[in-house]
Amino acid sequence: MLNAESDIVFFPNIRTIYGAIAVFSFTLYPYVYMVARVAFMNISPSLIEASKLLGKNSISTFFYLLIPLIRPAIIAGIALVAMETLSDFGAVQHFAIPTFTTGIFRTWTGLYDLNTALQLSTILLTVIFCFFAIEKNSRNKIRYDNSTTLKNSYKPIQLKKFHNVAALLICLIPVFVGFFLPVLELINWSSQIENIFSSKVIIAASNTLYISIIATILICLITLIINFIVRSFGMSQLINDILSLGYAVPGLILAVGITRMFTSIDSLLINFDTFITGSILGLILAYVIKTYAISNNVLNSAYASIPLSLDESAKTLGTGRLSILKSVHIPMLKTGLFTSFLLVMAELIKELPATLILRPFNFDTLAVSVYLLASEERMFEAAFPGLMIIIFGLIPIYFLNKLILSKNG
């Protein structure tokens, strides 16, 4: 970006394990930031006042009261980061860091040894589920720790000149390094390509939108139906809990599992001259498993906010279950359905490992294009599809923000 020769401007070699750690830290910090922020906001200001009345100044209050108080949230965030890092494939592959995911990929696609790949996947899955359990446990603790009543509201402190600038700069560091800097570099690289809207990019973009939209609609529909059945028949949430486990499974492991399952089904279908391996079906199945939790989180809470008495009233008026779904639930779940659609869509647009393995022949998405071009060191060509992923991902976030703002009046 500086247009300087590498021997003139010193820059440390980023393609090392430390470089990867830095990249993961700056890109995954929102997982900790978001949960910690919510946890901080849920702390009653009266507790902070109580600490000051007990002789603790702001710094002591922060370290001795606030940090221990939000510790479960920090642990939950860190567990999520650990799960994401262990599941990551694209970044570690690009950085040439030997990890479980790259090992599974090499064993399978290089050595054609599906059994060893499955064994490695099982070990990785066990480690990930340990972090999953830690995350779940910490989340339960957050609810219990924040049981203090919240009566007062926080009074923002207006920082003076130097402190104001210093606070702004410190807070900007992770956003700048993790978002603006790479985006600026992608824009810079893209500007050096003559025809950025090549047919390959357009096809990859339309493939991305096509598969993401179809899968998202399907996921929202499945979540709606399951939540409707659970509610209407008074079933336990166990089915939702089980299906939600899918988000913890790395895309690569899902791909290995689905391929194994589909090859078994294909061997049964061989007499009918039909094959499902390599079809779009596997990809959609992987997407459903991977993002059911996201969709369910939204729709399940939206459903919980509809009083059961409404269903009972509708029943006393002679309305059947399906009519209740159509005329009571769906109109009341509109916002939830839309939110769920946007969140799942934002997630699927950037999905790489499962897409890379399960996509039908010659079906490249933007994420796959970026991966393939970057692995051939064609960084300038990879930049624009990368930018498009960011833009496509930001569109749902924009609408989501608008939705939240309109809700908050």
Place this chain on the structure above:
Amino acid sequence: MGRTNKFLDIKNINLSFDNKDLEIMILRNLSLTVKEGDFVAITGASGSGKTSLLRVICGLEIPKEGEIILDHSVMFNKEISIPTEKRNIGLVIQEKVLFPHMNTRQNIEFGISKRKDKNELSNEIMEKLKIQKLSEKYPYQLSGGESQRVALARSIVMKPKLLLLDEPFSGLDTKLKTKIYPEIKSILNDNKITCLMVTHDLTEVKALADKLFNLESGKLVKI
């Protein structure tokens, strides 16, 4: 040495809040003196500024004008504003403010964590307030009365110069209140703690207070 007549000396306090373009006066030229070791009660209608007065005294609200002197030290005037944590004033309020992730002992020892004798001090106060059995319990395991006793213990263990009570017993049932009043009075007397309490409950005033004031339109009237 006799008791200081002006242990707490509050002079001409003015407190107002800005609400959009409107300035709402909460306390107008409020003055009050409290003798060392006295238990003073303040009553008043809801919204009369009772809680604000306590928050001003302990430094959680900063008044526009006035002076607050505690035990001959200036806590607040035009030039000085001592931060809350350095005033050595305790405040117990009705709201549950026990730290939810700490058990009773940890809550009580929070303010004296750097003292070597913190264990003895917390044992002593727990014994006085009859809450030894609760030492390992967490706030969510305590009843309303137990929580208030722990909050009181947490403040008293600091040996504050002044203890402020903001309707601390309003959530408790009458039976428990009548049981707790003499115990608290005796603990405050034993520790020679000067106390200022705001309340609606006249039974509470009769049981605990030496003097009573009524707060009307931001000013104190002695009853």
